Amino acid sequence: MLTGAYVARSSVLHRLPAGVKLLTLAVACVALLAVREPWSVGVASAGTVVLYALGGIRWVEAWAQIRPLRWFVLVILVVQVLVTDWTTAVSLTSRLVVAVALAGLVTLTTRTADLMAAMERGLSPLRRLGVDPARVSLVMSLAIRSVPVVAGIAQQVRDAQRARGQERNVKAFAVPLVVGVLRYADTLGEALQARGMDD
Known part of the structure; x- marks a missing residue:
């Protein structure tokens, strides 16, 4: 990742x-x-x-x-x-x-760590409402990190399309992209579960 x-x-x-x-x-x-x-x-x-x-x-x-x-x-x-x-x-x-x-x-x-720390500090007043700032900042951090990952997957799929001469085939782009993103999501979910954060 x-x-x-x-x-x-x-x-x-x-x-x-x-x-x-x-x-x-x-x-x-x-x-x-x-x-x-x-x-x-x-x-x-x-x-x-x-x-x-x-x-x-x-x-x-x-x-x-x-x-x-x-x-x-x-x-x-x-x-x-x-x-x-x-x-x-x-x-x-x-x-x-x-x-x-x-x-x-x-x-x-x-740095991502600095962004997370800043978000935690900004959300700390919401603790009284039951909000966990650490979890919210983790979600935001994962979202930030996922953007370049998904973009990279899309680029790989696009390159594979060009290699097969199927640049205009929407299905040939959409299906591998969805599969790649789902695999990334599964890997990310397993990593969170291993750290006891699957709830």
């Missing part, structure tokens, strides 16, 4: 506390919901590019964060064009890509 997307650098973003980055990410995603005008989306996109530069993230590392979304975004764009207009469609899909890119930036500049 991959250990997360963290890349070691000595940038300003790497030195920021994980809690600050998570809070900023939450605020930024909420702010993106209010963005409608194309120029505002452009400003948000440019700001994201600047943040990646401040974090010392290479283009290939940045592209890896949004690359798995390309087909999903294309489908959303087409659907939105059919039900609304070009401006709304481009605005919606651009905001989605920016939000994913910002989340990717957090994982690229923050």
Whole structure:
């Protein structure tokens, strides 16, 4: 299993506390919901590019964060064009890509252990309501780690498709992808069960 997307650098973003980055990410995603005008989306996109530069993230590392979304975004764009207009469609899909890119930036500049610790601290007041912050942070950590794993499985399936000359066969892509993801889920479940966390 991959250990997360963290890349070691000595940038300003790497030195920021994980809690600050998570809070900023939450605020930024909420702010993106209010963005409608194309120029505002452009400003948000440019700001994201600047943040990646401040974090010392290479283009290939940045592209890896949004690359798995390309087909999903294309489908959303087409659907939105059919039900609304070009401006709304481009605005919606651009905001989605920016939000994913910002989340990717957090994982690229923050160790998973630091993210988990920050989430546990942030959720600690919910202990009184019966919430276990450690378990919630574990689930979030597994979700973060699973994204590159699933993307890797999809890429392997796509490569196998090309090798067999079946690039346009949806079934040849969907079935192996689902099987691969289910196998990964089974492996993950067995690992959690071995650690007594299967409940």
